[in-house]
Amino acid sequence: MNITYVEYPKCTTCKRGKKWLEEHNFSFQERNIKEKNPTVEELKHWHQLSKLPLKRFFNTSGMVYRELDLKNKLFNMSEEEQFTLLASDGMLVKRPIIVTDTTVLVGMKEKEWEEALL
Numbered sequence: 248m249n250i251t252y253v254e255y256p257k258c259t260t261c262k263r264g265k266k267w268l269e270e271h272n273f274s275f276q277e278r279n280i281k282e283k284n285p286t287v288e289e290l291k292h293w294h295q296l297s298k299l300p301l302k303r304f305f306n307t308s309g310m311v312y313r314e315l316d317l318k319n320k321l322f323n324m325s326e327e328e329q330f331t332l333l334a335s336d337g338m339l340v341k342r343p344i345i346v347t348d349t350t351v352l353v354g355m356k357e358k359e360w361e362e363a364l365l
Contacts, residue, residue, distance in 0.1 A: 248364075250275035253285070253344035255337070264343040264355040271365065280337035280344075287334045293344065294330075297351040301329055304353060306341045 252268065252275040254261035268275055285293070294301055302321065306312055317339075321329065333339050345352040350363050 248273075248347055251278055251346040252276065253278045253280050253340075253342060253346065255280050255342055258342060260355045261343045264345075264360075267355075267357065267360065268345075273364070275345075280340055280342055282337075284334055284337040285340060287330045290330050290333050290340075293346060293351040293353075296346075296349070297353055299351075299353060301326060304333055304341055305329075306339055309338055311336055311338045 250268070250273055252265060254265065254277060256262075256279060265277075290304065294304065297303075305317065305321070307318070312318070317332075324332070341353050343355055345360070345364070347364075352359055352363055
């Protein structure tokens with residue numbers, strides 16, 4: 248299984264997720280979300296594979312999310328505007344993200360990871 252692990256290396260949740268993957272003997276390719284923002288096309292593909300609401304892709308606890316007051320603005324934005332915004336700054340994107348050929352997992356939820364990967 249090809250796994251891309253999209254992370255912000257300084258994030259404690261991302262460190263915990265990486266440790267979980269290593270403990271379960273998964274090999275994966277790391278991608279620093281701050282250095283290589285997801286593109287609009289990638290985000291659309293990931294959104295489709297994840298079957299999650301688009302709002303789950305936003306890092307709602309992040310500073311940029313709060314600074315832009317997205318809590319009050321997202322519901323007035325089209326999906327296209329939301330994808331463009333997410334692609335503009337990797338720090339807006341919820342992480343970690345696990346991307347495989349068939350699924351995308353957003354955030355560190357061990358139960359979801361176990362069901363999808365083990």
